[in-house]
Amino acid sequence: MQRCRGGRHLHTPASRVRAARGAAARDLGGMSVFKVLVKEEIAPKFHRFVVEAPEIARKHRPGQFVMVLPGEEGERIPLTIAASDPHAGTITLVVQEVGKTTMSMGEMAVGEGFVSVVGPLGTPTHIEKFGTVVCVGGGAGIAPMLPIAGGLKKAGNTVLSILGGRTQELVILRDEMAAVSNEIFYTTDDGSFGRKGLVTHALGDLIKERGKPALVVAIGPAIMMKAVAELTRTLEIPTLASLNSIMVDGTGMCGACRITVDGKTKFVCVDGPEFDAHKVDFDLLIKRLRMYLPEEQVARERFMAAHECRATAGVSGG
Amino acid sequence: MKVPRHPMVTQEPLARIRNFAEVALGYSVEFALEEAQRCLQCANPPCVKGCPVGIDIPAFVDLIRKGDFEGSLAKIKETNTLPAICGRVCPQEEQCEVVCVMAKKYQPVAIGRLERFVADWERDRGLSSTPQLAPPTPHKVAVVGSGPAGLACAAELARFGHKVTIFEALHKPGGVLVYGIPEFRLPKAIVRFEIENLTRMGVELRGNFVIGRTATVHELLNGHGYDAVFLGTGAGLPYFLGIPGENYIGVLSANEFLTRVNLMKAYDFPRTDTPVRTGRRVAVVGSGNVAMDCLRTAKRLGAEEVICVYRRTRNESPARREELEHAEEEQIDFRWLSAPLAILGNDEGFVTGMRIQRMELGEPDASGRRRPVPIEGSEYEIAIDTAVIAIGQGPNPLATQSTPGLDLNRHGNIVVNEQTMMTSIPGVFAGGDIVTGAATVILAMGAGKQAALGIQEWLGSLARGEVAKPQPAV
Numbered sequence: 001m002q003r004c005r006g007g008r009h010l011h012t013p014a015s016r017v018r019a020a021r022g023a024a025a026r027d028l029g030g031m032s033v034f035k036v037l038v039k040e041e042i043a044p045k046f047h048r049f050v051v052e053a054p055e056i057a058r059k060h061r062p063g064q065f066v067m068v069l070p071g072e073e074g075e076r077i078p079l080t081i082a083a084s085d086p087h088a089g090t091i092t093l094v095v096q097e098v099g100k101t102t103m104s105m106g107e108m109a110v111g112e113g114f115v116s117v118v119g120p121l122g123t124p125t126h127i128e129k130f131g132t133v134v135c136v137g138g139g140a141g142i143a144p145m146l147p148i149a150g151g152l153k154k155a156g157n158t159v160l161s162i163l164g165g166r167t168q169e170l171v172i173l174r175d176e177m178a179a180v181s182n183e184i185f186y187t188t189d190d191g192s193f194g195r196k197g198l199v200t201h202a203l204g205d206l207i208k209e210r211g212k213p214a215l216v217v218a219i220g221p222a223i224m225m226k227a228v229a230e231l232t233r234t235l236e237i238p239t240l241a242s243l244n245s246i247m248v249d250g251t252g253m254c255g256a257c258r259i260t261v262d263g264k265t266k267f268v269c270v271d272g273p274e275f276d277a278h279k280v281d282f283d284l285l286i287k288r289l290r291m292y293l294p295e296e297q298v299a300r301e302r303f304m305a306a307h308e309c310r311a312t313a314g315v316s317g318g
Numbered sequence: 319m320k321v322p323r324h325p326m327v328t329q330e331p332l333a334r335i336r337n338f339a340e341v342a343l344g345y346s347v348e349f350a351l352e353e354a355q356r357c358l359q360c361a362n363p364p365c366v367k368g369c370p371v372g373i374d375i376p377a378f379v380d381l382i383r384k385g386d387f388e389g390s391l392a393k394i395k396e397t398n399t400l401p402a403i404c405g406r407v408c409p410q411e412e413q414c415e416v417v418c419v420m421a422k423k424y425q426p427v428a429i430g431r432l433e434r435f436v437a438d439w440e441r442d443r444g445l446s447s448t449p450q451l452a453p454p455t456p457h458k459v460a461v462v463g464s465g466p467a468g469l470a471c472a473a474e475l476a477r478f479g480h481k482v483t484i485f486e487a488l489h490k491p492g493g494v495l496v497y498g499i500p501e502f503r504l505p506k507a508i509v510r511f512e513i514e515n516l517t518r519m520g521v522e523l524r525g526n527f528v529i530g531r532t533a534t535v536h537e538l539l540n541g542h543g544y545d546a547v548f549l550g551t552g553a554g555l556p557y558f559l560g561i562p563g564e565n566y567i568g569v570l571s572a573n574e575f576l577t578r579v580n581l582m583k584a585y586d587f588p589r590t591d592t593p594v595r596t597g598r599r600v601a602v603v604g605s606g607n608v609a610m611d612c613l614r615t616a617k618r619l620g621a622e623e624v625i626c627v628y629r630r631t632r633n634e635s636p637a638r639r640e641e642l643e644h645a646e647e648e649q650i651d652f653r654w655l656s657a658p659l660a661i662l663g664n665d666e667g668f669v670t671g672m673r674i675q676r677m678e679l680g681e682p683d684a685s686g687r688r689r690p691v692p693i694e695g696s697e698y699e700i701a702i703d704t705a706v707i708a709i710g711q712g713p714n715p716l717a718t719q720s721t722p723g724l725d726l727n728r729h730g731n732i733v734v735n736e737q738t739m740m741t742s743i744p745g746v747f748a749g750g751d752i753v754t755g756a757a758t759v760i761l762a763m764g765a766g767k768q769a770a771l772g773i774q775e776w777l778g779s780l781a782r783g784e785v786a787k788p789q790p791a792v
Contacts, residue, residue: 034526055527055533059531059532069489073583075591076489076582101591116489116526118488118532121528248582249577251528251554251714253554253556254571254573255556256574258565259565260565265558270715284667288565288667290666295588295593298588299591
């Protein structure tokens, strides 16, 4: 992948976009199809999709997400927008294969389309010049961090990024994040790349060395965001977390995504997805994310039985 | 005259609780012809006044009596573009049938069933009829929301010759008709058929488009070049009880429960991808039509015990009698005068039970209904695996909060001129649940129709240069 220079868009060669773009979004009984223009595997079980969605590309702000329904009988899932290009009319999604829906997306081909992509949803990140901001991204959470870090950098902040993953290849979008960071640090669980350990270890040391930043933004697995929040709470550093609850419609209609923030019920889809990490009840979020684990297992096994599946080890549910 | 009202044939309760097929099977031709005979053809028919969209009821019933089913349907479609839907879900017993002269001595004419009969008769024969359209005008109107209000408004506007685009946030059109009302009460194929009629009238449908996010109302008027906007975004914000334990896993809003099952077809999981889980015991809080839909859906999903928890009595229940009776036939356990105090759960965060307080009726409250008051020391607990909260919905704020200059009342509903249905923003109109709070399909349709007349008037003024479209707010 080519390196992005300073913009908030992942670079996509225009020729590839043109080649994949046939007619405009096809009509399906009055409803359109959102065409996949580019698809590539950027890490094991991570795919980057460039999707034709001109209206969403025009309106997207950092921190916002879309609801994606891959097929007619599919499931609507929230995916944070990793980049957008209003001129090309495209958005970029980075998808990790964890369940049946994301695994089936992994098998899609360029030129095919999603039945539904709705957005941009959620409240955009509040971006201003804070001073020094530390962006902590873990696993699939690095993708939504990209436009936020880009926005913060553009607003004149000093952006220090800490990216973590289980192994080197799971620390995704390193070049893109480096382009929007003043400095960047890496951690891996197995020590295969950067520092061995968790992002919180790196964050703790960074704060010791450089002093307290004006803001910490954490996006990643709920357990990671909880650990970051616990660390920064004692140090009284304002911290934002972008939450990844289960959603059905994504527009405030169903309440499946509700969580507790400062003792009050909030809807992640419309009140969030970003919240003051010190006020989020992460234990409740972690529990609620487990709601459909047995069904997710059934769907995954059914999918794998029906398809020749590639390596399946080490994928956690969610 | 003394011929009794013809009953509706329904699926047997024990059979129907194992499927999602429609419960009420409709009239045969024979039944319809006989039922139509019962109409007195009043010179000054009270039923027409009882209908929120003013269908010429005696005329369409008379055409049925004469065997002219096509003509009868055309007569209905002069004022109502969605007869197969209204014939099924309108509360006729509170509208046209309650004032039927026959009801004074006998039983009212089965107006709703006859309306449904002619609509089904057309559809079963693969026919479709669209009303006469006026010559095309240069005007473009955006209709926001494809529920009953939006569909009715769009149909009227198309008939006036305007270019209409309906914007829908979900991936299928129909709003509450698709995500909310279950298949066994309103088959989705019927909704699809009625909406296809609209597209045949030239109405354009754009799904996956959230007004307030994908584009704002002001952008529709300016960037997108629409001359008027109708907001029919409905009541899409679920209310919760505000009692302890409401965020336990297994506590769902009625919207979530019904959307999973109806729109996302969770009843067919794992063939479809969206799951829903009821467990053995389900409690539904509330007793309106939506609560009835949740109770009966839970039963069909295989729950063994389905319990309705409502703090008033059957008499105060806002559900249609027919829905209540169907639910009772389906062995729903109604706990009247029961108020939930707390939802109980385990360490893993799953719901395990509900603490309930028994109530008794006291003095009438502001709504005129006797206020339920707690009986001291009457608390008890029930074991449940799922709780569905069906106590109503508020206005969804996505469209309203992104529209500066739009006046709202203290509940967040849009304030409109009751004659024209125009909001505080010139050229922007609203109707349905977003204005009134949660109500019925037919009231929303009536409001959509009325707004179309207001829009027609506005477009005339606009064409004459008497008014101008508002400029975008900064």
